[in-house]
Amino acid sequence: MEETKNNFVKAYEEHVDALYRYTMFNVRDKESAKDIVQNTFTKTWNYIAMGGEIDNIKAFLYKTLKNLIIDYYRSKKSASLDTLMEDEYFDPPAPVEVSIEEHAESLLAFKLLDKIPAEYKEVIMLRCVEGLSFKEIAHVLSEAENTVAVRFHRALKKVKELFHRKNAYNIND
């Protein structure tokens, strides 16, 4: 049992930032994102405590997180999704360890990723930013692995088209 607990804490340390980033990308509110991430871990622990088996903790955490984000949107029905997506809601303060410039660049990057069509945005985010495999993404999105791979390649093509057309995403080092 102690080993299970240690493994869970290790999983927390390993994945918490990525889960937070993914949540922020979706909910655009720092406090809500933190709550959702915390709930993701407590719900996953409850599943383990009840004797549930998990093959891939990373994919399981993302799947739980995705469901909690959907619940979050449902609870925020009164506030439209468009409002949540507005830029002023997406202005979390920079962590102490990260410079203000770096943090601002991260936020800018998220804003740029928002330009990608919605159907491709999530798969780009999960694959490129969070580093999930197609198999893991397929588990999170409840889709076939092949469908995810095809969508990802179409998304990359779309990104290239977008960059070529607008030529507006020149980011300096």
Next chain:
Amino acid sequence: MIDNNFKKIIKRAKGLVLSIQEKEQIKSSILMHMEANPAQIGVLWQDASTASSFFKWKDFANVRYAIPALILVFFVFAGASTFAASRALPGDLLYPLKILGEKVASNLAIGPADKEKVATVQAETRLEEAETLQAQGRLDEEKKATLARSFHQNVRDTGSDEGSFIKKLSTSSRAMAVDITASSSIQIFDDTEGSKHEEKSKEDSHRDKQFESEVKPEMQVIPKIDEVKNAVIKKL
């Protein structure tokens, strides 16, 4: 150019992280929750790199796996049963299954030559079964009769007469064929001729009773020769 810009965006997006204090705060809340809800059993998980793709029982709940799994189980079971039945002997639980399989094989045989071949194999199988039973000391009269009946039927199906069929067999098989057919002949004799004898003896007994009741009393009325002789002598 485009790829580089995209990579930079991705790299910078990855820079959005929680502060150490925030992480510790969330962690302590999670640990408190874990203390309040301890795991009942030591359940572990596997990372994606070490995750086994091997079949797990919970996968069985998924229809995608359940149907092929059930078909596989059916074929394995059917195959195992057929194999076990092919080695069954009279008196065994699976022997009727073996006979059923042979009947199916006979019906599936196309053309007289094929049917004869199948019947020949089946007749020889009966003799082999008899030999095996005899070697095991399990060949009693009842099993002999069962085997003989099947053997007669199989030989009839070959289209040849029993004598010529037995002549073609190897010495040991021929001996066994003679043994079981002889015992069956006795059995048949017991079944048919024996009943005739029984009827005959019943008729005889009836006749005896009739004699005792009707003829014998009349015979007692007839004077004996010696008595007649003595009476004649006295008169003289």
